[in-house]
Amino acid sequence: MNVPGICAVIGSGTMGPGIAALLARHGADVRLNDISREALDRAESACTAAAGALDQLGTPVTEGGSVSFELDAAAALDSAELVIEAVPEEIGLKRRVLEQIEAAVGTDVVIATNTSGIPISDMAAAMEHPQRLIGMHWSNPPHLIPMIEVIRGERTDSAVETATVAIVEALGYKAVMEKEVPGFVENRVLYAIMRECLSLLEQGVATQEDIDTCVKWGIGYKLAVIGPMRLLDMAGLDIYSSVSGYLNPDLSDEKGISPMVTKLTEQNRLGMKTGDGMYPYAEGEVAAKRTDILRGLVTVRKALSEITPV
Numbered sequence: 001m002n003v004p005g006i007c008a009v010i011g012s013g014t015m016g017p018g019i020a021a022l023l024a025r026h027g028a029d030v031r032l033n034d035i036s037r038e039a040l041d042r043a044e045s046a047c048t049a050a051a052g053a054l055d056q057l058g059t060p061v062t063e064g065g066s067v068s069f070e071l072d073a074a075a076a077l078d079s080a081e082l083v084i085e086a087v088p089e090e091i092g093l094k095r096r097v098l099e100q101i102e103a104a105v106g107t108d109v110v111i112a113t114n115t116s117g118i119p120i121s122d123m124a125a126a127m128e129h130p131q132r133l134i135g136m137h138w139s140n141p142p143h144l145i146p147m148i149e150v151i152r153g154e155r156t157d158s159a160v161e162t163a164t165v166a167i168v169e170a171l172g173y174k175a176v177m178e179k180e181v182p183g184f185v186e187n188r189v190l191y192a193i194m195r196e197c198l199s200l201l202e203q204g205v206a207t208q209e210d211i212d213t214c215v216k217w218g219i220g221y222k223l224a225v226i227g228p229m230r231l232l233d234m235a236g237l238d239i240y241s242s243v244s245g246y247l248n249p250d251l252s253d254e255k256g257i258s259p260m261v262t263k264l265t266e267q268n269r270l271g272m273k274t275g276d277g278m279y280p281y282a283e284g285e286v287a288a289k290r291t292d293i294l295r296g297l298v299t300v301r302k303a304l305s306e307i308t309p310v
């Protein structure tokens with residue numbers, strides 16, 4: 001299966017532009033929609049940057065692809081063969097947007113949601129044709145992380161799942177098919193790591209710099225080559241049993257949001273998008289960090305593509 005010829009991406013904040021740029025790279029006529037003119041203006045340069053990263057990666061260009069920027073949702077959705085919803089993670093808003101999408105496209109059109117982890121069945125509750133809604137969870141930055149989680153809701157048609165997996169594979173990405181649980185697989189694992197790291201920082205066990213160094217080199221580097229299930233075999237299940245026996249009861253079981261994150265959020269210190277967060281950023285540093293991150297991800301992905309899968 002090829003990538004559908006006409007795609008609509010609804011919401012053009014952090015995720016929409018990278019998704020649109022990758023679809024366009026594979027030949028699609030992509031309409032990127034947002035309710036904010038400013039967001040669409042920012043999206044134009046984000047799409048250009050994403051295309052530059054795809055050039056660095058050597059991703060071939062399929063002729064005929066383009067991205068257009070649409071304030072008018074109806075124009076974006078007109079004749080769309082695939083719709084990807086990427087509006088903020090708020091169930092009420094997502095339900096309203098899905099209602100608007102479903103009223104504008106044919107019943108055979110796949111409607112995918114990029115939710116970070118809201119169960120698909122909860123989002124489909126008010127839909128007239130819930131069989132065509134599917135979770136298609138891209139990882140940030142979506143034009144570079146070559147894996148997408150595909151999550152069926154209780155009423156999703158199996159043909160919609162098959163079609164979505166085929167689209168993911170046509171993009172050259174790996175599809176991971178899952179049953180729905182809040183957070184899906186990726187964010188359950190990521191948020192377990194984040195919870196523990198934030199707890200260690202709040203307890204003063206290590207600085208944020210040292211926590212980042214430990215996780216990047218001690219865990220991240222290794223996990224990019226060996227998945228956690230295989231790592232258990234490499235370490236030895238007897239070792240895992242001994243360590244988890246005394247360690248698991250001591251790990252963070254914080255049920256709420258980290259107090260440190262709550263305080264920073266209340267101060268509008270949201271990270272790179274506001275120029276201050278877990279780290280402070282000097283003038284020009286956010287752009288430099290973003291460039292370093294993209295360059296690093298391109299380099300590591302190229303290296304990983306050359307190794308034998310473990």
Ligand SMILES: NC(=O)C1=CN([C@@H]2O[C@H](COP(=O)(O)OP(=O)(O)OC[C@H]3O[C@@H](n4cnc5c(N)ncnc54)[C@H](O)[C@@H]3O)[C@@H](O)[C@H]2O)C=CC1
Pocket residue numbers: 010011012013014015016033034035036039085086087088089090093097114115116117137138139140
């Ligand atoms: N930021 C991340 O790292 C990741 C986010 N996600 C998920 O993707 C979705 C989008 O996330 P972000 O791009 O980070 O959000 P964002 O807040 O950066 O962008 C969302 C955009 O949607 C627009 N929007 C709001 N209401 C709209 C409507 N009715 N119609 C059209 N556009 C509308 C906003 O103006 C904004 O530009 C969320 O569900 C999020 O949880 C998934 C993977 C990673």
Ligand SMILES: Cc1ncc(C(=O)O)c(C(=O)O)c1O
Pocket residue numbers: 115116117138139140186187
């Ligand atoms: C902090 C954080 N939260 C959610 C996601 C997501 O996948 O939905 C990501 C990501 O990197 O993709 C993330 O970093």
